[in-house]
Amino acid sequence: MSLNSRFNTELAGVLEQLRAERVYKRLNYIDSPQSSHVQMEGRGDVLILSSNNYLGLSDEPSVIDAGHEALDKYGAGTGSVRFICGTFTIHRQLEQALARFVGTESSMSYVSCWNANEGLTATIVEEGDFVISDALNHASIIDSIRLAKAITKCTTAVYRHSDMDDLRAKLAANRGARRKLIWTDGVFSMEGDVARLPEILEIAREHDAVVAMDDSHASGVLGKTGRGTAEHHGVFGEVDIITSTLGKALGGAAGGFTAGSAALSDYLTQRSRPQLFSNALPPTVAGSSLAAVRFIETHPERVTRLHENARYFRSAITEAGFTPLAGDTPIVPIIVGETSLAMQISDMMLDEGIFVTGFGYPVVPHGHARIRCQVSAAHTRADLDVAVKSFQKVGRKVGLLK
């Protein structure tokens, strides 16, 4: 028995309450690579409609081979942080490839995009600066800004989701700030909508602000060649700072990066605390991610297939009687209302052999719980048809459909 049993009893009490509210998250153990289907412990073959493996690269042979090769060449890990002795040549290759891919001069890798975001804001602002963030930005951006505020005493504000007038007004009200930073997601993960990037860039120009965009759900996903939100909007190369993850379309392992000017990367090397005090990206992951970027650069047809699958699923699920949130991304959320209903639908879909996650409070507001479908290039049309049929069956059972 551990020393403080009251502590553990208190935790157990909270867990009990989550179960009673039917918002308790169960972990599903998977015993195969991420692909269109997986082997799920206790359930066998399951169709996945909830993965960020947008391009199907997490089990792509060239991506796996590159991980093996890096393991053989560099060993298990860096054994250190970047500046002490944890920088391998494969980090430089990866960072150059990522910069080229997202249209910046340079990039820095981190062990996660969470770390990249957390290591950015507090590093580039100080007291007297102003940071403004979209209301639906990812938790890692929110925490990054909270940390920056606590450390530097910078001023912060949140603008209503994609409300350009609100963004403009709040920047105008903080005209006197020394440095102004606008933070946005490229694709908002719960809604599946795309940031109004051209307008954000325009407003940034008007107010002499810096734009930082987290493209985690857009890298490899949006734009004709998968280069993200900027390519999608025809403003490739214009964003000051792009952060993104290597844990979604770009191989799906883990890791993240911050891309921008050479000066920014060097500055992060000198000052960003997760760079200074936490180990570098493992070489296996760097190798796989590099191969994933190269794969996307040489296989634009894989990105095209993702776009076609997303369009197909959206129209099929709409025809089946559901009204998903509108959008141009492979994230197709179906709003169902209460959190417990979302969880129930998710459970019933799993009984049909389809893994699709329900999201409720506090991830999304009360009454806006949803089933978030994510389409992948790995899906066949037959997979998507099966998913739609099962949704119809479950939708009728719970009374969402007639």
Ligand SMILES: *Cc1c(COP(=O)(O)O)cnc(C)c1O
């Ligand atoms: C998934 C995600 C992250 C976290 O990425 P990790 O590399 O897993 O830490 C950060 N930002 C956004 C917008 C995301 O969607």
